[in-house]
Amino acid sequence: DCATADGGFEITMDADAAEVRIPELSLTFTSVTLGDVIPVTNVLPGVYTIEAESSAGCLYSASVAVENATPPAAYAFTVTTTDETCAAVGVNPGSITISLDSGLPAVGTYTIVRQGDGQEFTGPLPAAASFTVDVPYGDYLVEIEDPSGCGIPDPTTYTIAQKFEVVFSVPTSVEACEVFAFTPNGPNPLTYTVTNSSGTVINPDASGEYTLTTSGIYTVRGEDPAGVDCPREIQMNVNLSLPIDFQVSEPIIDCQNGVQFGAILTGVLPEDVLFLWKDELGVIVGRRQTFVPSRDGTYTLEVQPATGGLCATPPQSFTAEILDEAVAVTLDVTPFCFGQSSTTIDIVADLS
Numbered sequence: 001d002c003a004t005a006d007g008g009f010e011i012t013m014d015a016d017a018a019e020v021r022i023p024e025l026s027l028t029f030t031s032v033t034l035g036d037v038i039p040v041t042n043v044l045p046g047v048y049t050i051e052a053e054s055s056a057g058c059l060y061s062a063s064v065a066v067e068n069a070t071p072p073a074a075y076a077f078t079v080t081t082t083d084e085t086c087a088a089v090g091v092n093p094g095s096i097t098i099s100l101d102s103g104l105p106a107v108g109t110y111t112i113v114r115q116g117d118g119q120e121f122t123g124p125l126p127a128a129a130s131f132t133v134d135v136p137y138g139d140y141l142v143e144i145e146d147p148s149g150c151g152i153p154d155p156t157t158y159t160i161a162q163k164f165e166v167v168f169s170v171p172t173s174v175e176a177c178e179v180f181a182f183t184p185n186g187p188n189p190l191t192y193t194v195t196n197s198s199g200t201v202i203n204p205d206a207s208g209e210y211t212l213t214t215s216g217i218y219t220v221r222g223e224d225p226a227g228v229d230c231p232r233e234i235q236m237n238v239n240l241s242l243p244i245d246f247q248v249s250e251p252i253i254d255c256q257n258g259v260q261f262g263a264i265l266t267g268v269l270p271e272d273v274l275f276l277w278k279d280e281l282g283v284i285v286g287r288r289q290t291f292v293p294s295r296d297g298t299y300t301l302e303v304q305p306a307t308g309g310l311c312a313t314p315p316q317s318f319t320a321e322i323l324d325e326a327v328a329v330t331l332d333v334t335p336f337c338f339g340q341s342s343t344t345i346d347i348v349a350d351l352s
Contacts, residue, residue: 001045002150007066007186009048010043017052024048045069046151047111047143049118054218064139065153075108076101076154079142082238085231087245095135108146115139115157137162155339165232170240174212174238177311181211190222215240243311244268246303248318258323260292263301276302278315293318293320294314 001173011020013036020029020038025048029038038047045068052060072130078253082095097111103126112121112133121133125144136162143153184192193203193209212218218236218323245266251259263275270289277286278300285291285299293299300315332346 001068001070001142002148005042007045007046008039009043009064009066010052011038011040012036013052015036015052016054018055019053020049021051021052021053023051043149045071045153047113047141047147047153049113051118060116062115063113063118065143065155066139066151067151067155068150069072071152072146072150074100074102074104074106075144076145077144077154079154079156081158081160083161084137084165089231090165091163091230093132093134094161095132095141096140097132098142103129105129105145106146109310111145113141113143115141135160140349164229166222166224166229168192168220168232168234170234170236171238172229172234174236176236176240176241178342179211179213180238181209183207184220184222185211186222189225191221191225193221195219195221198325203246212238212240235338239303241311242267244273244303244305246301246313246316248301248316250266251320253323255323258292259320260290261299261301261318261320262290263303265303272306274304274306276304278302293322296321329345337344 012035013020013032015034017057018030020032021027022040025040025043027040032038034109043066045066047063047065050062050064052062060139064141077098077100080097080099082097084094098110100106106125108125109122110125110133112135112136114120115138119138121135140158140160142158143151143155145151167182167188168190170182174180192203192204192208194204195218196202196214200220202210217239218238219233220236221231221233223231241310245268247264247266249262249264249349251261254260263270265273266309270314275287275289276284277287277291280298285294291299298317298319300314300317303313304314305311329347334344334350336343
């Protein structure tokens with residue numbers, strides 16, 4: 001009972017450990033080895049955590065129940081479990097239901113401890129004789145404590161069986177040109193459903209390949225034909241680019257700046273693309289929508305998306321001839337005669 005600390009347990013080591021700790025008792029054992037047996041005596045009823053840490057820092061946690069031989073009648077309880085189940089997508093957790101045998105609620109706390117990692121689910125006893133706690137798969141010990149801290153552990157280890165999701169993969173972020181075709185990949189045959197953001201189903205071809213022709217968010221659902229493993233859904237963010245339609249303008253004569261060329265775009269804004277003017281050696285000589293060549297020669301223009309896009313648009317080639325040096329001119333002016341309102345100015349230059 002909780003008045004006499006006459007319980008105990010033994011720890012048998014299955015491997016070497018740098019430390020073995022029992023936090024509830026503030027006990028630490030160091031440099032223990034495989035096969036060592038550590039007795040722990042003079043303890044009260046309850047669930048105790050045993051933590052073993054290797055020299056590499058790996059931690060394993062287990063729990064042990066020291067049974068209360070004479071539990072208070074109001075706190076006697078039974079435990080039932082529910083394994084994990086499949087949800088519409090993914091896995092529903094399992095559960096542990098604690099029912100007080102008296103059929104009446106009681107004041108106190110409950111603790112559910114998972115073996116292996118020591119995860120605890122704890123809280124005050126609710127105002128009900130029976131209540132359920134959701135837990136993931138694993139092995140658990142269950143304990144109730146009354147307001148004085150007297151522990152009433154259940155000596156049984158309860159197992160919540162694990163449920164698995166199907167396993168498959170698809171790309172979650174896609175940048176492609178015009179269309180994107182893919183086939184979900186997984187270790188086992190599955191039934192796949194692909195839908196777009198409006199819920200329209202995308203059907204595969206005879207080989208099981210899906211072809212996407214518009215950008216957007218797609219959902220790929222994989223299901224086990226046997227109904228054993230749980231369905232899984234993966235979202236794909238697909239961005240499909242179109243080839244950029246552009247041309248190089250005819251030469252534009254500007255006596256101040258020289259001959260210049262422009263990129264004529266169709267269906268795309270200048271701020272959404274990159275302009276790459278290149279010389280015969282492939283060296284980039286301009287990055288604006290207009291280009292003024294510094295010498296005669298053959299040039300190319302490439303226009304690429306500023307962000308994303310994998311469409312290979314062929315470069316446009318053109319030949320540039322720069323303006324000659326400035327032409328020397330003279331002005332021949334006929335003087336005004338008295339009474340005339342205009343005169344003649346002749347420009348004399350050698351344009352040959």
